[in-house]
Amino acid sequence: MKIDIPVIANCLINGSAQEPLLVADLAAYVLKNKNMVFPHKHSFYHFVVFTAGTGSHTIDFKRYEIKPQQVYFMAPGQVHTWEFQGDEAGFIVNFNSDYFQSFLWNTDYLMRFSFLSGALSDCLMDLDAQTFKAISALLTELITLQQQGADADILRSMLLCVLLYIEQTQGHKKPLTQRHSYNATIYHNFRKLVDQQFKSKRLPKEYAELLYITPNHLNAICKDYIGQPAGEIIRARVVLEAQRLLINRQLSIAEIASLLKFADNSYFTKFFKKQTGHTPEEFRKLTS
The missing domain is CATH 2.60.120.280 (Regulatory protein AraC)
Structure with a gap:
């Protein structure tokens, strides 16, 4: 497959x-x-x-x-x-x-x-x-x-x-000292961990533990760095992977839900629509 x-x-x-x-x-x-x-x-x-x-x-x-x-x-x-x-x-x-x-x-x-x-x-x-x-x-x-x-x-x-x-x-929003600070390193490491483990870890506290900081600290860093809480970044990564998989018409919606570790197809569909405004089937039609 x-x-x-x-x-x-x-x-x-x-x-x-x-x-x-x-x-x-x-x-x-x-x-x-x-x-x-x-x-x-x-x-x-x-x-x-x-x-x-x-x-x-x-x-x-x-x-x-x-x-x-x-x-x-x-x-x-x-x-x-x-x-x-x-x-x-x-x-x-x-x-x-x-x-x-x-x-x-x-x-x-x-x-x-x-x-x-x-x-x-x-x-x-x-x-x-x-x-x-x-x-x-x-x-x-x-x-x-x-x-x-x-x-x-x-x-x-x-x-x-x-x-x-x-x-x-090109005039980045944050000064050079902030872009290469300890918090910036934490933020980049968080993004790297999300890319690696978003299928199995969906909660900010799970990543905070891996980074040896509190969930509140992680949220504060993410909000300061890009204006979004950690949970939103995790959900966005799950949605992005779902969109990438939905391009493959050989995969059913149920198979994609399973690949992304959702409990069932219904839960995946509700999650995807809440985040994007479209059901997985609607997204496929929009990208066909």
Whole structure:
């Protein structure tokens, strides 16, 4: 029984060899992979910078209209698809989740970038003219260096410069000291645990125990960091997984309820409708 949608595991997409990094011209990439218009996941980080184009890009069931000077970030496991109009231009970057681990002492370094968290609130940025120009120049240079077979650490350094420049110039809501504070670390660890255990653990107190803090403290951190209580984050993750499974028409609603550890189909349907405003069957019709 197939229980998931396609997962692309190779940064090169159609390449025969496994490579940890791909930096490419967007128009050429789309032309080469023009059949990939079905919902799919990546096992790597993926971001797209648009210099031109029209159409839409859907990430975890949220549809975005494409505009020039935008950048979209996707974390491993997110579901996405595109509907381009054939006039797209820009850059595409794929890199493995462990791409920097042999390069940086802090193996959790990528946690500092909120736009790589997989949160829809952070996945899209409209770049100002100066940032757009600088990022385009860096990515153009990165493509050239990659084609010339530059040393891997040079490529890593260049990509890290791109990520750091975007973070520094895009004016995140919280000051840098708050984004890299103890509470920020707790928050990111909580999100990581939710991704790993949302099927079996649905209560904030269960995660608070794993983090060695009180449920009240966990709620306070979540509210301070993104304005939502911990319980809401857990429920949103369950709903997201349900939506991802509902795309697979081979699975019945009862099978999805079982996969998500609901007591029965009825309870799952009530939960899903309360969170989304639609029954699972209605959601399937909307996404067909």
